[in-house]
Amino acid sequence: MSEREITISELGHRGDGIALTESGPVYVSGALPGETVRAGIAEGRARNPIIETRSPDRIEPICGHYERCGGCSLQHLAEKPYLAWKHGLVAKALGDRGIDFPVSETVPATEGGRRRAVLTATRAGRHTVLGYHEKASHRLVDIAECPVLDPSIVSALQGLKSLAAEILPKKGELRIAVLATTAGLDVAFDKADKGYESRIPALSRKIVELGFARLSVNGEVLLEVRPPMLDMNGIGIVPAPGGFVQATLAAEEALSRLVLAGVGKAKTVADLFSGAGTFALRLGAIANVHAVEGDAGAVAAFDKALRRAQGLKKVTFERRDLFRRPLVRGELEPYDAVVFDPPRAGAQAQAEQLAVSKVKTVVAVSCNPATLARDLRILIDGGYVLQSVTPVDQFAFSPHIEVVAVLKRE
Numbered sequence: 001m002s003e004r005e006i007t008i009s010e011l012g013h014r015g016d017g018i019a020l021t022e023s024g025p026v027y028v029s030g031a032l033p034g035e036t037v038r039a040g041i042a043e044g045r046a047r048n049p050i051i052e053t054r055s056p057d058r059i060e061p062i063c064g065h066y067e068r069c070g071g072c073s074l075q076h077l078a079e080k081p082y083l084a085w086k087h088g089l090v091a092k093a094l095g096d097r098g099i100d101f102p103v104s105e106t107v108p109a110t111e112g113g114r115r116r117a118v119l120t121a122t123r124a125g126r127h128t129v130l131g132y133h134e135k136a137s138h139r140l141v142d143i144a145e146c147p148v149l150d151p152s153i154v155s156a157l158q159g160l161k162s163l164a165a166e167i168l169p170k171k172g173e174l175r176i177a178v179l180a181t182t183a184g185l186d187v188a189f190d191k192a193d194k195g196y197e198s199r200i201p202a203l204s205r206k207i208v209e210l211g212f213a214r215l216s217v218n219g220e221v222l223l224e225v226r227p228p229m230l231d232m233n234g235i236g237i238v239p240a241p242g243g244f245v246q247a248t249l250a251a252e253e254a255l256s257r258l259v260l261a262g263v264g265k266a267k268t269v270a271d272l273f274s275g276a277g278t279f280a281l282r283l284g285a286i287a288n289v290h291a292v293e294g295d296a297g298a299v300a301a302f303d304k305a306l307r308r309a310q311g312l313k314k315v316t317f318e319r320r321d322l323f324r325r326p327l328v329r330g331e332l333e334p335y336d337a338v339v340f341d342p343p344r345a346g347a348q349a350q351a352e353q354l355a356v357s358k359v360k361t362v363v364a365v366s367c368n369p370a371t372l373a374r375d376l377r378i379l380i381d382g383g384y385v386l387q388s389v390t391p392v393d394q395f396a397f398s399p400h401i402e403v404v405a406v407l408k409r410e
């Protein structure tokens with residue numbers, strides 16, 4: 001493997017530096033545009049890179065685990081170019097689908113830290129390791145700090161570890177979803193061995209001692225000390241164990257503001273892939289809403305929240321698989337506006353139905369610029385005109401980006 005000097009010209013979509021060489025792109029982990037790097041090169045990747053010229057945009061990472069931990073990829077880049085890079089990811093995805101539209105500046109929405117985290121635990125001899133996987137590895141980093149998480153999760157890391165130790169399999173990993181709620185932590189273990197049942201008394205005792213709100217294992221609630229409540233714009237919701245909620249409150253609010261502005265004065269709105277009601281509960285204050293969601297737990301959580309809610313207009317819901325059974329043209333007729341917020345796979349089948357519908361306004365929310373661009377292309381080809389595209393940065397230092405796009409039919 002020959003060593004040579006290369007110059008980084010751009011950041012890739014995962015945050016690696018890219019040098020464009022005569023033999024193709026070379027990916028350099030941890031390098032920034034403008035930097036020159038000395039490294040061995042094999043299969044398009046730099047090995048043991050040494051940065052020779054530093055970028056003025058390079059900053060000190062804020063976490064002691066950063067070098068190893070795969071949870072973050074861009075702590076070493078200053079905020080302004082970091083937000084610009086996220087903006088570029090969205091613009092590029094649109095460009096790849098032939099959509100030439102000015103993308104708004106990235107809205108930072110990481111304040112307060114992530115209230116929802118998925119950690120992994122495993123055994124290392126007699127110890128328990130709890131954290132995230134190392135960069136490009138299956139090994140776990142045992143985290144003692146994590147500046148991107150809500151502080152209440154960080155201060156509970158030791159407690160979570162001792163809880164996980166009760167049911168860790170001899171080999172393999174345990175997934176732990178943690179949600180910081182107004183009543184304390186909601187902890188959901190996933191992929192626990194059946195044998196955990198003998199540890200239920202010990203787990204229950206620990207949950208109470210640790211002051212956590214609820215513990216669930218493999219989707220079943222084991223003990224609810226207090227309902228793990230989230231305040232959704234004044235309405236209390238108790239999410240399903242391990243269920244989806246926006247990872248930061250700041251992003252939930254930023255996305256909701258953009259969704260509400262997007263639907264404008266619509267009187268009837270369909271909220272598709274509605275989860276536990278992040279948008280529907282807010283939209284219900286200004287319009288009649290029909291929420292559609294595929295996950296039974298999320299639908300049940302939404303139903304309960306609706307019963308507690310006051311002063312909403314008519315809000316209805318249904319459980320439905322929108323990949324297999326999107327709302328078809330006739331079903332879309334009653335709506336002035338449709339909001340959709342699918343998982344990473346996007347909403348192709350639904351976009352195809354919207355493209356032949358008469359719905360005036362579509363607000364597309366996405367966590368994947370590539371599938372969003374595909375769905376926007378379908379809508380634009382069906383006669384919609386883009387009004388705005390706004391990236392929202394919910395996952396600090398990661399390559400993830402949320403986007404809200406508003407389209408109208410003339």
Ligand SMILES: C[S@@+](CC[C@H](N)C(=O)[O-])C[C@H]1O[C@@H](n2cnc3c(N)ncnc32)[C@H](O)[C@@H]1O
Binds near residue numbers: 245275292293295
């Ligand atoms: C990105 S989340 C958005 C949830 C909600 N809009 C929010 O902001 O909290 C995507 C949602 O789509 C749901 N979902 C995934 N696949 C689905 C499908 N095939 N049909 C309907 N809903 C689905 C998930 O359960 C999840 O609630």
